[in-house]
Amino acid sequence: MRLFRIDASVRAEGSVTREVADTVLGVWREAHAEGTLTRRDLRTDPVPASAWQSLVGSPPPPLHEADQARALAAKLADELVEADAYLFAVPLYNFGPSQHFKTWTDLVLTDPRFAPGAERALTGKPAVLVTARGGGYGPGTPRWGWDHSTPWLVRMLQDVFGFNLQVSEAELTLAEVNPALAPLRGLAAESLAAAHRSARRHGEFLAAQVAAGVA
Template structure:
């Protein structure tokens, strides 16, 4: 079986979303040591910002008439969908940036949706997907930033409702505590949030590892 992992963090070290995703991957491999983990890191190896427009226009253009840019973009969109379809389970590591979806992951979503196989709804058909998402501040009920997380609800809508995945979300907040001195008074609360998120990551990884192998 294959786990497909995609990371959208712009950080290669000390990334909170990668910490969670690493645990999930480790649990998968502990349960399935002979299986495959395919990966893509769009936060570092970025997708071209202009590829979505080229994929959309290319999809509406007869193949012989496509420009080289359109052909490349259509092929890229197809490759991204191939990765999702070929995997038995999917792991996304996506941080909140500036109160919204990472631009890298938004480009990814747009390109996936440009492929005809993903144009309709629920093309993932109940495939297990874990979303590991982190937020630097706190956005829960009663906090000053309640309602400012414009990423997680959108990702739930796309991955679960539109793509049709069986989605599990592992979340961690206050990742900037210990980085931003203005948040030092929240150290105990942040530590509890981190511990809870890491335990949730272990549970999510074990659940993926327990998936039955296809007959």
Template sequence: MTLFRLDASIRTEGSASREIADIVEAEWLAAHPGDTIERRHIGVDVLPADAWGHALAAGAVPAEDHTPEQRAAAALAARLVDELLAADAVLVAVPLYNFGVSQHVKTWMDLILTDRRAAPGSDPLLAGKPVVLCTVRGGAYGGGTPREGWDHSTGYLRRILADVWGGDLTVVEREFTLVGVNPALDDFADLAADMHQGAVASAREAGKALAGSRVAA
């Protein structure tokens, strides 16, 4: 069995989204020791920003007329789709950057959507496949907070992963990751600690469920 893991943090050390995803992965491996983990870290091994335009253009002309750039972009999009199709389960770790979707994740999704197997009208790419999204936010964006509604990432990710691609989605969230980093947030240390522990517990539950869903399938 194979778990595909996508990381989008620009950090390799001290990443809050990676911490939560690591817990999910550990639960998967506890249930499936020795299983394959296929990884793609798009926050570090960045996808080319111009690939989407070339892949999109490639879909409008016959293959024999593709430019080298179009050919390479279409092949990259196909590899990204292959990674998802080959996996038994999917784990995605995405931080909130500047109130929106990470550019790295947007490029990844846009490229995938150029492939005919993921195009609108095709069968859902992740139909019924278990997916865990681990997402973290530096501040607080819940109901009643000053920045309620400023998170323009999580809703979009839900829309693509679950509604467009058909994944059986579980979301693990953590807020106030900048407490202890930004002095302006020092008054929220206790609340942030509680949120951290809650996210860790949720990640363990999500990892167990992710592993169990493939056992039962």
């Protein structure tokens, strides 16, 4: 039983996406103590933006640069294809997706296994997306419609990669440190608690899907 986890938060401490993803992982480990974890942390090991340019840019770079980029893309693709279940922890940054996760995605999609028309190697495999937003972005809020990350993440993971995707979300994560959001700390606590509850359910989902041989 192989779980692939990727973290895109730039914070090592105090990261809500890491915290909620740990809840998913804990449930998974309870069910599959013998399972293996492949973890990629884009904070400590970011994918160089130049790698994607080396493969799709013009004019072509020196041959050794393209070879290195191609080898890295293959390694990233291997990590995905070889797993049975997936955990993505990706926060909202400046109203859009993490640049580190976007760079990772761009490079993975250069691998021939993910080229247009290729057989979809990940279709139906179970995955969980954990995301977090510092403010409030729901209907009726001033920032409604400003979250350009979550829809993109769902589109890529569910429709492009083909995962059977579940989503855990937390909002108002900056309420404890931003005085302007202080009146919303109660709502922030409720949102975080709800995210952990859904994370536990989604951890059970991952474990059950793999145990049933769906992945």
